Amino acid sequence: MAGRLEGKIATVTGGASGIGRATSLAFAREGAQVVIADVDADGGGETVEMITRAGGGATFVQCDVTQAADVEAMVAHAVSTYGRLDCAFNNAGVEGANAQLADCPEDDWDRTLTINLKGVWLCLKYAVQQMLKQGGGGAIVNTSSISGLSGAAGAGAYGVSKAGVAHLTKIAAQQYAGQRIRVNAVCPGGIHTPMTTRVGSDPQLLEVMEKMHPLGRMGEADEVAEAVLWLCSDATSFVTGHLLAVDGGFLA
């Protein structure tokens, strides 16, 4: 049976770790050629190795999503290596400081907004330009968060950046629907990744986080990857501008 992304070319930012790595593996398993982009070259190389060992196709490109030249080069790499771009998973992000708004250091505010929001915008910008050059069509998925859809007190700059990603997704979906470029977002709840290990290093806090999800646990990166795969596949050919919570019922 053909894979759900057979013959497609995809970029994944933040592909060196967590949700990005799991999605890169899922894309490759379903027949896509994957360009893994990250600031972390070691982790990115490991993801490529995991894909290659499983019989899939992938390459790594070092890319800081806050730098327009890097993002442009990532898309150019996809085109020069594989000929085109069909799917972009704009996922790289950081957790930011755990600070109330009045205590948030200005440099942390700037860094969080620049990586999480400007980074997604730059990735969308160059992906759309390439998709338009190819005559239109394509699927873009951005990573927002439950923190982007609700005003949780603990979220701060991170929540603001993820709300920006949600809104960016809706605007882009409207702007490029006429050219058949679908733009959606996933909004994960708490997911076991290196990011949550950093945030929830206190086991008691982690236990509270697990219980806050009605399904009684946090999610796994593979469970988010399946949602991204679905949004990039032709199964969702009539879905655009959607913010898909993958959150064990958290927002419900």
Ligand code: NAD
């Ligand atoms: P992670 O820390 O495991 O992975 C994030 C990846 O992004 C890392 O490989 C890191 O090197 C990369 N990255 C960071 N800054 C970058 C930059 N400037 N340019 C390129 N790459 C950069 O975290 P994760 O949990 O897999 O997070 C992935 C995305 O999911 C993030 O956007 C995060 O905000 C979002 N998210 C995570 C959770 C969760 O509970 N883990 C929940 C909601 C949303």
